[in-house]
Amino acid sequence: MADYNPSIIEPKWQKYWEENNFYRTDEKAQKKFYVLEMFPYPSGRLHMGHMRVYSIGDVLARFLRMRGFSVLHPMGWDAFGLPAENAAIKNKVHPAQWTYANIEAMKKQQKALGISYDWEREVTTCAPDYYKWTQWLFLLFYKRGLAYKKKAAVNWCPSCNTVLANEQVEDGGCWRCGTEVTTKDLEQWFLRITDYAERLLNDLKLLSGWPERVRVMQENWIGRSEGAEIHFPVKGLDTKITVFTTRPDTLFGVTYLVLAAEHPLVETLVAGTEHEAEVKAFVEKTRKLSEIVRTSTETEKEGVFTGAYCINPASGEEVPILVGNYVLMGYGTGAVMGVPAHDQRDFEFAHKYNLPMRVVVTPEGKELEAENLSEAYVDEGILINSGKFNGYPSSKAQKEITAYLQKNGWGEPKVTYRLRDWLISRQRYWGAPIPIIYCDRCGTVPVPEEDLPVMLPDDVVLKEGGQSPLKEHQEFYLTSCPNCGGKAHRETDTMDTFFCSSWYYFRYTDPHNDRLPFSKEKADAWVPVDQYIGGIEHAILHLLYSRFFTKVLHDAGYTAAVEPFKRLLAQGMVNKDGAKMSKSKGNVVSPDEIIEKYGADTGRLFILFAAPPEKDLDWSDRGVEGCYRFLKRVWRLVDHYADELAHPTGQAADDADQTLRHAVHASLKKVTEDIEERHNFNTAISAIMEAVNAAYNYTNEKKDAINKEIMAEALETIVLMLAPFAPHLAEELWQRLGHKESVHLQSWPEYDPTALRVAEVEIAVQINGKVRSRLTIPTDADAKTMEQIALADKKIADLVADKEIIKVIAVPNKLINIVVR
């Protein structure tokens, strides 16, 4: 046969698999497994990160099929989004055209990689038959009171010309373009994800198949705090200020209150007073600060007195009310109680403005003087100066004070979250239109289900700067009210693309359903996804949103699942020369050039061999060469012996034969476990390499006198083990070994435990924990025997001759340690 030439065999088998519908999902099977890689944004070309995630998913999918599972392994496109719109403006093509051309190009690349997708289930989020259901889901949220419109200070990216959700702001910049985010007051659509905060937090416990770091990140993001809300009546006004605190035990130490600049009461408090001008100026100044400056610990705490006082409900004391730049309207109640002795921020603030300080918690057995404190005492302790609560430890005081407040109507226990509601409106064109109509008479009216989809009009002119053309598209904008038939107009904002991608894994289970987004029966057969694979950058964003969607769909009775992804593999990045691949650094390697030069099988093998999947991987051209060499080595071996093996002779196995069988079955055991249990593909591949090395050693030893049965078994096992990793090469070699049926329709081989049994093992002999000798002894020798053999060894005998043996530890088949004095 000819030399290994991937450019011929790879397209050949890809065509064969496609024509014979190899990877169509079998819905009737009993054993089901859903393998899913995060679907890509159709940016134009695949990069190495894509190649990595698809390679991981494909190994699992192919392996599990061989293990007898019916595997759902679909692919689709996260196809709405800003880059299409920007590219369209730049190149004067329609976003749809740009997007669909990219999808075609990337699909071609995925096929060239030999990934085993069921293409009949492909979904594209920008297609009307998909976004119809995205809109339907919005209406479901709306009906359940989970979608609402409100005016709020929101994150605005001046470069993308649109608002962003909190999750989409990284280090004060836009997650997409990095531009510094500013604040705008806008009326926007939100999803009430905060209603699900507690469940999103608690159910992380169910996700034992997720990496801990992702769970911890979500936990931090949700940011649960337990404490109390306390109401402070305002002196001279019939109103009160509510604060949130996690330390109700420090209530008697409150010497002032601080309001956020945006707090609705600020204006009322200062109206018509001598403080009005100063406070208003301060509020103006504070609101102008960017979010980054405002929330930075570096920014100096500033405040201004409002002239108003309120009453500490516990002590009856009057305390001044200030406005401060470090209090955030978006967290808690937008007002905090100032306890300078026990909170570091309050401590600094009180020092700056000469506010009084009172110690109310002391460390056990110690006294604290307010005047002598160099920093706040923030730990828990024993209460003093706290009326009837004196002598209580903090934890007890927290409960008792809260109960006391509650009894008197002055406060109540409260749990607060850092998580904010999800802002889903986007002021751009290339997204799913929000299915809402505004009627002059009826107000906000949801589009009736039968009118879906609200089609995104094609005939638009996109403008430089990115303002949405929908407002000016009369045919789209002007409509009639579904209620009263009167004059009305459509919502012109589109949905955050994360909305579209929060439910796509359900659609794959029933992609052509035209009555519902998916049927419960089909979804329940597959969801939760058994193995989800994707980048860590979605640790919060996509993964949190999808969890939220699944819970809402569950509550509405559309799915039995409470969590969307049972197991999650967060794959590492692909770097080169220690840095992220980027055009500016000139260190980009594309999947195309690898396929062209070495073939897809080599590329897949390298990317799985170079590092465990969850770790970052450094691309190495030399390493790729090594994998290519290995595949050629396998090719030559099979090619050389294939014909000969056709006529077995039935000869008895000798020692060398046994050694080869042992190596092959040991390899098979390890490969099976590494793929199945640990997802350590790098060590699985190294185990296959060991089997190949053993086969070469065998042929060197036996020359032409090989045992044909043993060799045939070895080569077939090697080819079967390679099938998930290098599917084209394995297919070709499988045929070469005389098989008619595809290697990908074979069962995964079972290792033979008897082949792993050997008569003798080498053990280490230690004296006081140091290896002094290695001995070959019968397998499974008991401790007594091991000791006898070890002591009979001349070297060991000499070393222990004049010593006293205190103890002997024998680990069967491993080592023996003789402790001497």
Add this chain to the structure above:
RNA sequence: GCCGAAGUGGCGGAACUGGCAGACGCACUUGACUCAAAAUCAAGCGGGUUUCGACCUGUGUGGGUUCGAGUCCCACCUUCGGCACCA
């Protein structure tokens, strides 16, 4: 500051439950084949000492537990990631 992960040869990485550190691959060195090179095959390859039999040393640092520690415990250093004026 808080939370989390990780530090092993020249490099990527193995060592799964405490049991022979460095599997497998890359790079390098040597030998075979060749007129020669490449390819291929074979062998060597942590550091140090060596009378060539072996000995000492070694998994970020310092302690500890244990017959035995890369693995467990304590303290620290470094790197990376997340959160951070969140009351």
